[in-house]
Amino acid sequence: MTSVPDTDAAGRVLSADGTPLKQSLNRALRRQKLRALALIAPLLIFVLVSFVAPILDMLFRSVENQLISDNLPQTVVILEDWDPNSGELPSEAVFEAFAGDLQIAISKKVHTRIGSRLNYEKPGISSLFRKAGRQVKKWDIPNDGPYKEKFADLNKGFADIEVWRTIKTYSGAYTNGYFLNSIDMQKGADGAEARPENEQIYITLFIRTLIMSLAITSLCILLGYPVAWILANLPSRTANLLMILVLLPFWTSLLVRTSAWKVMLQDQGVVNEVLVWIGLVADDSRLALINNQTGTIIAMTHILLPFMILPLYSVMQTISPTYLRAAKSLGATDWTAFWRVYFPQSIPGIGAGSILVFILSIGYYITPELVGGTKGVFISNRIAFHILSSLNWGLAAALGTILLVVVMALYWAYDKIVGIDNVKLG
Amino acid sequence: MADSDQGGAFVEFDRVQKSYDGENLVVKDLNLSLPKGEFLTMLGPSGSGKTTCLMMLAGFETATNGDIRLDGQPINNIPPHKRGIGMVFQNYALFPHMTVAENLSFPLEVRKMGKSEREAKVKHVLELVQMGEFGGRRPSQLSGGQQQRIALARALVFEAELVLMDEPLGALDKQLRETMQFEIKRIADDLGITVVYVTHDQTEALTMSDRVAVFEDGRIQQLAPPDELYESPQNSFVAQFIGENNTLEGTVKEIKNGIALVQLDGGGLIDCKPVNVTKAGERTRVSIRPERVEFDKTRLHADAHTLKAEVLEFIYMGDIFRTRLRVAGQDDFIIKSRNAPDQVRLEPGSEIEIGWLAEDCRALDA
Numbered sequence: 001m002t003s004v005p006d007t008d009a010a011g012r013v014l015s016a017d018g019t020p021l022k023q024s025l026n027r028a029l030r031r032q033k034l035r036a037l038a039l040i041a042p043l044l045i046f047v048l049v050s051f052v053a054p055i056l057d058m059l060f061r062s063v064e065n066q067l068i069s070d071n072l073p074q075t076v077v078i079l080e081d082w083d084p085n086s087g088e089l090p091s092e093a094v095f096e097a098f099a100g101d102l103q104i105a106i107s108k109k110v111h112t113r114i115g116s117r118l119n120y121e122k123p124g125i126s127s128l129f130r131k132a133g134r135q136v137k138k139w140d141i142p143n144d145g146p147y148k149e150k151f152a153d154l155n156k157g158f159a160d161i162e163v164w165r166t167i168k169t170y171s172g173a174y175t176n177g178y179f180l181n182s183i184d185m186q187k188g189a190d191g192a193e194a195r196p197e198n199e200q201i202y203i204t205l206f207i208r209t210l211i212m213s214l215a216i217t218s219l220c221i222l223l224g225y226p227v228a229w230i231l232a233n234l235p236s237r238t239a240n241l242l243m244i245l246v247l248l249p250f251w252t253s254l255l256v257r258t259s260a261w262k263v264m265l266q267d268q269g270v271v272n273e274v275l276v277w278i279g280l281v282a283d284d285s286r287l288a289l290i291n292n293q294t295g296t297i298i299a300m301t302h303i304l305l306p307f308m309i310l311p312l313y314s315v316m317q318t319i320s321p322t323y324l325r326a327a328k329s330l331g332a333t334d335w336t337a338f339w340r341v342y343f344p345q346s347i348p349g350i351g352a353g354s355i356l357v358f359i360l361s362i363g364y365y366i367t368p369e370l371v372g373g374t375k376g377v378f379i380s381n382r383i384a385f386h387i388l389s390s391l392n393w394g395l396a397a398a399l400g401t402i403l404l405v406v407v408m409a410l411y412w413a414y415d416k417i418v419g420i421d422n423v424k425l426g
Numbered sequence: 427m428a429d430s431d432q433g434g435a436f437v438e439f440d441r442v443q444k445s446y447d448g449e450n451l452v453v454k455d456l457n458l459s460l461p462k463g464e465f466l467t468m469l470g471p472s473g474s475g476k477t478t479c480l481m482m483l484a485g486f487e488t489a490t491n492g493d494i495r496l497d498g499q500p501i502n503n504i505p506p507h508k509r510g511i512g513m514v515f516q517n518y519a520l521f522p523h524m525t526v527a528e529n530l531s532f533p534l535e536v537r538k539m540g541k542s543e544r545e546a547k548v549k550h551v552l553e554l555v556q557m558g559e560f561g562g563r564r565p566s567q568l569s570g571g572q573q574q575r576i577a578l579a580r581a582l583v584f585e586a587e588l589v590l591m592d593e594p595l596g597a598l599d600k601q602l603r604e605t606m607q608f609e610i611k612r613i614a615d616d617l618g619i620t621v622v623y624v625t626h627d628q629t630e631a632l633t634m635s636d637r638v639a640v641f642e643d644g645r646i647q648q649l650a651p652p653d654e655l656y657e658s659p660q661n662s663f664v665a666q667f668i669g670e671n672n673t674l675e676g677t678v679k680e681i682k683n684g685i686a687l688v689q690l691d692g693g694g695l696i697d698c699k700p701v702n703v704t705k706a707g708e709r710t711r712v713s714i715r716p717e718r719v720e721f722d723k724t725r726l727h728a729d730a731h732t733l734k735a736e737v738l739e740f741i742y743m744g745d746i747f748r749t750r751l752r753v754a755g756q757d758d759f760i761i762k763s764r765n766a767p768d769q770v771r772l773e774p775g776s777e778i779e780i781g782w783l784a785e786d787c788r789a790l791d792a
Contacts, residue, residue, distance in 0.1 A: 320517070320519070322515050322516075322517065322519040323519055323521060325484075325486055325506070325513075325515070325519070326513065326515055326519035326521075327521075327532070328485075328486075328505070328506040328507045329484055329485075329506055329507070329509075329511060329512070329513040329581075329590075330507075330512075330532055330533035330536065330580065330581075330584065331507050331508075331510065331533050331536045331537055331584065332507055332532070332533075332536045333507055333536075334507075336536055337507075340532070341521055344523045345521075345522065345523055
């Protein structure tokens with residue numbers, strides 16, 4: 001018979017030498033834990049440095065706005081007392097402070113950056129700052145005022161109340177301006193307001209991205225399910241052979257595959273030629289299959305299909321064919337047996353595949369860029385544009401953050417509805 | 427070998443053959459008929475064709491040739507879901523995404539039965555297998571034995587008259603298996619259902635069945651009630667397969683008055699009952715059960731032939747003693763004796779004489 005463990009006054013179980021059992025267990029496990037930590041440390045550090053840190057930096061950029069308050073410090077302080085809705089330009093003191101700030105900024109060569117930053121909010125300011133840069137550095141401050149007139153002479157843009165309103169609006173160290181911009185709004189005279197309709201693009205893009213990703217995911221389920229079924233029910237020799245066909249696209253360059261679709265789908269492409277040849281489509285009304293949403297959906301479904309088939313296959317492999325037999329022996333028709341018995345058991349595979357395909361497609365960039373034309377591009381193409389061309393990283397970061405939040409929200413919703421433990425990735 | 431057409435055969439295999447590859451027959455010329463209410467076991471080593479027969483009856487495999495009839499109707503072309511045969515699978519095949527009650531209600535739902543009627547039947551069948559409180563559980567929350575009961579209940583709930591069982595107790599431990607053997611037998615008898623049971627466990631077959639069909643090499647080797655099967659095996663395969671058995675090889679010297687005199691290859695003459703031998707000079711394999719061997723000369727016929735034996739090993743097994751002997755040059759001759767107060771314990775190394783009643787020793791095919 002085993003002895004009952006001793007306990008101390010507080011009711012804690014004691015080990016043989018009188019120390020609390022929990023404490024000696026911790027001590028015994030500490031070495032093991034440290035060794036385990038040391039083993040994963042290289043990867044942990046790598047992930048932190050190369051993945052977590054950049055993401056945090058990007059998230060920070062979506063609200064960061066220190067460029068203006070750092071480089072126009074005096075101007076920003078004095079501007080606080082000015083009411084843009086008064087209909088008058090700021091006072092002479094503001095202009096004088098601005099001239100002083102600008103001279104320092106010019107000597108540090110940051111005035112053009114300030115200009116481009118403000119240019120995102122009000123086009124034209126960039127050239128204003130560039131021109132000022134050549135003149136202002138020659139000024140003798142504070143002796144050759146008044147600066148209100150000097151600036152007005154330099155460029156009449158400086159006499160525009162809207163320019164000063166923009167400087168005042170973006171004078172804080174942090175701003176929600178990028179996020180407002182991301183959802184087609186802007187900071188107006190009375191706070192946030194909708195942008196004019198011809199400037200609204202992002203909401204449409206977000207919705208298009210979501211709808212098209214859903215369409216791609218659904219198509220992948222429709223096309224992938226039967227394939228996975230066949231793979232799972234064939235003898236393993238044949239299944240392995242066919243599996244190579246499924247994996248083959250993985251071994252081909254993404255660009256090659258996408259370009260191949262261009263060849264297939266264009267006006268004079270293989271598909272259209274065949275359709276015209278067999279007479280399904282008239283020669284003068286060929287199908288527009290590329291450089292639009294159709295093109296993006298077709299190409300991306302093809303590219304992402306393996307990500308649906310693989311988890312489906314691995315889940316289906318674990319479903320014993322006996323279940324179907326059992327259902328049939330109990331009187332179910334083939335369809336009922338499939339729908340009531342097989343399908344529910346394959347849902348974890350559908351879930352895993354859908355999450356993979358949906359999340360991959362929502363952030364997809366290359367394929368929509370190449371085959372999407374103007375109507376078939378995703379939000380990620382816009383993000384890429386702001387990163388690479390317009391250099392408005394703050395806006396790109398805000399768009400990216402929204403995308404991240406949307407994906408996480410969908411993931412959360414999926415967990416609530418289906419349950420994340422119902423997902424099997426392999 | 428199988429019973430010929432009798433009136434009122436419920437299940438009937440008529441010259442059934444099955445081949446998967448078109449070259450080898452897995453089932454060769456199977457003839458079998460069983461009346462309503464019978465508990466028939468198909469017993470055989472793996473690969474002997476017994477499961478294939480069961481699957482053909484269930485409709486998951488098609489017979490390559492021949493007819494399978496259920497209640498007089500050929501069922502070769504009837505899909506499994508229309509046959510109305512209950513089936514218990516080897517690993518139960520309870521649907522993991524449904525509760526026990528949903529599993530049981532499934533066959534009733536596909537038969538478009540009303541909700542209240544379904545609930546009543548599920549409740550009834552749960553009580554039949556003594557699992558009344560488990561309706562709300564998932565199969566994964568049940569032990570092996572409990573899952574077994576539910577699988578049985580599911581095969582019974584839609585009142586199938588024929589229930590097939592494919593090694594249903596294979597995954598259970600010994601004790602549970604024995605309990606379930608009696609349980610299944612009791613339920614089958616109570617409901618008066620016809621059961622075709624497949625197993626490779628001969629004890630299970632002997633305990634439960636009305637008749638046992640011993641399969642080997644795609645044929646039924648013997649179809650008989652358990653006692654007959656054990657005591658009068660028709661050939662050396664059946665003798666070997668059912669229970670423990672001593673085999674000696676030899677040549678028939680003469681057959682006289684229903685007794686065959688066999689000259690053993692290892693030396694010695696013995697009396698046997700001729701089963702598969704008809705004339706002198708034939709090769710034969712002689713089979714004798716360990717518990718039918720006598721080493722007490724007073725209990726044998728005065729003129730019975732005996733053999734010299736050397737005791738090699740004595741094993742105490744509690745209820746019985748098991749003694750290994752060298753007989754006619756063979757080291758694997760076993761005798762079993764009951765652990766009774768006056769029982770002799772044979773000393774290894776000692777020389778004894780053994781014998782038996784001629785009818786206990788069967789001269790079978792070589």
